[in-house]
Amino acid sequence: MARRPTRARIRNETDSPGREPIIMFGLLGVGVVAAMVLFPRFSSGIDTRVENYVLYAGQLHAQGESPLVLRDRLMSVGIAQPATTVLDMAQRYAGSRDQKQKHNAEMLDAFGKVLLNPAPPVVPTPTSVAISSVVSESTALPAESPATPTAVVLNQPERGVPTPTAAPRPSSTSSSAGSASAPFTGPGPGIVKPGDNGSVRLRTDASTSGKSLASIPPGTPVDLLESIQGQSIDNESRWFKLRVRTSDGQYLTGYMLSKYIVVGGR
Secondary structure (H helix, E strand, O other), rough: OOOOOOOHHHHHHHHHOOOHHHHHHHHHHHHHHHHHHHHHHHHHOHHHHHHEEEEEHHHHHHOOHHHHHHHHHHHHOOOOOHHHHHHHHHHEEEEEEOOHHHHHHHHHHHHHHHOOOOOOOOOOOOOOOOOOOOOOOOOOOOOOOOOOOOEEOOOOOOOOOOOOOOOOOOOOHHHHHOOOEEEEEEEEEEEOOOOOOOEEEEEOOOOOOEEEEEOOOOOOOEEEOOOOOEEOOOOOEEEEEEEEEEEOOOOOEEEEEEHHHEOOOO
């Protein structure tokens, strides 16, 4: 009759000493692989959240987003030095064997260099109103024809208003400008029509000492607000307070000698 194996005998047969080295080498291999995968991430000093933010910002920059806006967004999530962080990630990705990380390295390198020297915002220059320095009225300048008949040019010298010491103009000039003008009875329309076909200055006061607001070309429609007595020039002391609309839709209010205005001339 066969004997049954005891528990001690079964344990000795199953627990073979040759299996322990195999298990130890297997665990050691798993540990090495895990270290190779995780060590670059932990050694970089960048957590996953920051890395994801930087990658997303780099993708937005590649799609045309403003680097200044992206820099502010990165700073708002706690990245104090966005340019340095982005360039460090680009350098780390460049040494990676992963093709996707190498591609992202080029994108992040371009993004980081732009963050170091962001281009200043482009401020559009106004094109509707030409601005230049104020020139003395006594300076002789050639007559210039305006680009458009209704454009209002700020601070341009004109040949319509003389200085107080200038020689009197012929009476035919003022009569030709005012002959077609209706009597002023209250606020209403008017049109700029100087006798010598030159631009006329719109001033802050009813005198030539008032600051020049703009040079109004002939043919410009205006809104006449009131008639007042001001500085007398060529025996004409009546001035109109008027409002004129510029080509960009803004309104200027000032004073102009009545001899250069045709009342109701629209």
